[in-house]
Amino acid sequence: MTSLAPALPLLRIGPHTVQPPVVLAPMAGITNAPFRTLCREFSGGKGLFVSEMITTRALVERNEKTMQLIHFDASETPRSIQLYGVDPVTVGKAVRMIVDEDLADHIDLNFGCPVPKVTRKGGGSALPYKRPLLRAILREAVGQAGGLPVTIKMRKGIDDDHTTYLDAGRIAVEEGVTAVALHGRTTAQHYGGTADWDAIARLKEHVPEIPVLGNGDIWSADDALRMMRETGCDGVVVGRGCLGRPWLFGDLVSAFEGTGTRQAPVLRQVADVMLRHATLLGEWIGDESRGVIDFRKHVAWYLKGFAVGSDMRRRLAVTSSLEELGGQLQELDLDQPWPDGADGPRGRTSGNNRVALPDGWLKDPYDCAGVSADAELDTSGG
Numbered sequence: 001m002t003s004l005a006p007a008l009p010l011l012r013i014g015p016h017t018v019q020p021p022v023v024l025a026p027m028a029g030i031t032n033a034p035f036r037t038l039c040r041e042f043s044g045g046k047g048l049f050v051s052e053m054i055t056t057r058a059l060v061e062r063n064e065k066t067m068q069l070i071h072f073d074a075s076e077t078p079r080s081i082q083l084y085g086v087d088p089v090t091v092g093k094a095v096r097m098i099v100d101e102d103l104a105d106h107i108d109l110n111f112g113c114p115v116p117k118v119t120r121k122g123g124g125s126a127l128p129y130k131r132p133l134l135r136a137i138l139r140e141a142v143g144q145a146g147g148l149p150v151t152i153k154m155r156k157g158i159d160d161d162h163t164t165y166l167d168a169g170r171i172a173v174e175e176g177v178t179a180v181a182l183h184g185r186t187t188a189q190h191y192g193g194t195a196d197w198d199a200i201a202r203l204k205e206h207v208p209e210i211p212v213l214g215n216g217d218i219w220s221a222d223d224a225l226r227m228m229r230e231t232g233c234d235g236v237v238v239g240r241g242c243l244g245r246p247w248l249f250g251d252l253v254s255a256f257e258g259t260g261t262r263q264a265p266v267l268r269q270v271a272d273v274m275l276r277h278a279t280l281l282g283e284w285i286g287d288e289s290r291g292v293i294d295f296r297k298h299v300a301w302y303l304k305g306f307a308v309g310s311d312m313r314r315r316l317a318v319t320s321s322l323e324e325l326g327g328q329l330q331e332l333d334l335d336q337p338w339p340d341g342a343d344g345p346r347g348r349t350s351g352n353n354r355v356a357l358p359d360g361w362l363k364d365p366y367d368c369a370g371v372s373a374d375a376e377l378d379t380s381g382g
Contacts, residue, residue, distance in 0.1 A: 011211055011235040013048065013106055014149025014178050016078045020256030021235030022047040022224065022249065023181070024242065025215060026082040026108065026153070029297070033073055034280035038273065039242065040075070042263075043249035048080055053110050056085035056094035070103055071284075078105035082153070084113065085137065086123045092140035099146045109141060111154040111168065114187040120356035125155040125187040128164040129361065131171065133368040138175040149178035153215070153237070156199050158355055159188040162362060165199060169207040181213035181237045187355045191240065191348040201231040213237050220343050221248070221255035221262065240347030244301025246273065264338035267306055271329040274302050278325055289320050301346055305339030308332060 011021035024031060024039055029052065036049040051069065058066040072079040081104040085091040091109075098104050111134070113124030128134050142150050152172055157163035165182055172180050182203050184195035195216025204212040211234035214227045224236045242248045247263045254261045265273075277298060282291025299316045308316075312328065319325040 011213075013078075013151060013211070015147070016048070016106060016149065018048045018235065020046060020253055021213075021228075022252045022256070023213060023235060023237045024049040024249070025237045025239035026050045026052050026110065027239055028052050028113075030243070032069065032281075032284065033071055033076075034277060034284050035246065036076065037073055037280055038246040038277055039249045042247045043253050045075070045077075046253050047249060048078070048106070049076065050080040050082050050108055051104075053082050053084045053113065054094075056083050056087075056090045059083070059094045060090060060097060072104070080104065080106040080108065082108040082110050083141075084110040084118070084123060086121060086127060086133070088133075088136040088140040091137050092144045095141050095144040095148075095150075099144065099148060105148065107141065107145060107148055107150050108181075109137070109150065109152045111152055112181075112183050114155065114190050114353075114355075116356035119187060120358065122358050122361065126158060126355070126357055126361065128154055128168040129158055129162060129365050130368045131164075131167055131365055134168060135171050135175060138172060138177055142176040150176070151179045151181065152177055153181040153183070155183045156186045156196060158357070158362070159186050165203055166206050169203050169212075173207050173209050177210065179211040179213060179234070180207065181215055183237075183239075184214070184216040188353055190353050192353075197227055197231050200227070200233050204232045204234075211235060215239060217345075219345060221251040224252055225255055240345070243347045244298055244304060245346075246277075266334070266338065267332060267336040268334035270302055270306075271332065271334060274298070274329065275322065275326050278322060282322065288322055292319055292321055292325055295325075304346055305342035306332075306336055 011018040024036065024047065031050065031052045039049055054066060054070060070081060081098065083091065083094055085094065095107060098107060110124060111128050118124035119126040154165060154168055156165045169180050182200050184197055184199045185193065197214065200212065200214040213235040214231050214233040215237035218224050218227060218236055218238050219241045227233060227236055238248065247265065251262050278292050278295040281294050282288040285291050285294065296317050300313065303313065312331065316328055319328065
């Protein structure tokens with residue numbers, strides 16, 4: 001593994017230095033406080049770890065679930081929160097609330113989510129198509145942020161005929177955004193196909209004034225180094241590659257610092273992490289059973305590539321207590337080595353989807369009359 005560390009400038013997000021330049025992507029239902037804790041432990045506290053998506057309306061209205069999602073462990077520094085919103089006024093109120101109540105140290109705005117419940121309201125990756133609306137949201141967010149840095153995460157555009165990332169990047173610079181992250185896929189691609197790293201390179205050339213972070217198809221530390229070499233981006237954002245593999249952040253730190261070490265845990269070590277993950281979820285939720293139930297979605301990711309029978313996988317996927325989970329894990333052949341191919345793609349891979357958009361959304365990129373505060377989602381996270 002070859003290190004790029006000697007040639008890499010420091011990544012700065014406002015007053016915060018992110019070294020190595022590695023960011024955990026916000027993922028709904030995944031990047032809650034327990035998962036962020038695991039990733040930080042493996043990285044030695046290095047990098048930036050962003051909360052799952054917080055809806056601005058739900059935050060302003062102090063929705064109970066949302067208020068739990070914005071909880072940060074005392075060891076999290078800086079505290080990084082991602083907001084979703086489509087109404088500039090509501091976004092501004094949410095940002096001001098974060099500042100006034102000292103809820104976070106960094107604010108990221110979501111313009112990359114491709115799921116239909118978000119895009120059909122004009123949010124997420126659909127929103128940058130409406131250039132004036134994007135500008136209004138960014139102006140309000142930056143204006144209300146005080147000294148907190150505001151960044152954005154976006155996609156290439158809605159589809160190959162309606163790309164937005166270059167215009168969005170320029171608007172971000174003009175409105176005082178601190179950094180931009182680009183997932184090299186369109187909304188229509190969802191998570192299918194191959195991420196377009198060339199688009200990341202083009203964006204970096206287009207907005208040299210601020211850091212550009214690349215996202216998409218980073219399955220290993222070598223992928224992260226290669227993305228930075230090939231695109232010239234200032235940092236990487238890691239999403240699906242760490243599902244069931246929080247130790248990837250340890251690999252990333254080693255790669256960027258030049259030590260070249262890589263973790264390839266045997267199943268026994270993986271099982272230990274699984275049990276700790278479920279335990280942390282139960283402590284965070286305040287209910288062991290609910291924590292184990294929430295953990296179920298992670299089981300297949302952790303066991304990817306290991307020789308675990310379908311019956312045992314089904315049993316693990318319906319556990320409801322730590323004792324039950326631990327007992328079933330002990331029935332596995334725990335001496336199995338890390339499987340070949342387990343470092344590859346994981347998580348959702350669907351693509352070429354019809355994009356759900358508000359009626360007439362694509363008629364005029366400058367007509368924002370169809371968007372109102374009613375389009376705000378009233379719940380956060382997954």
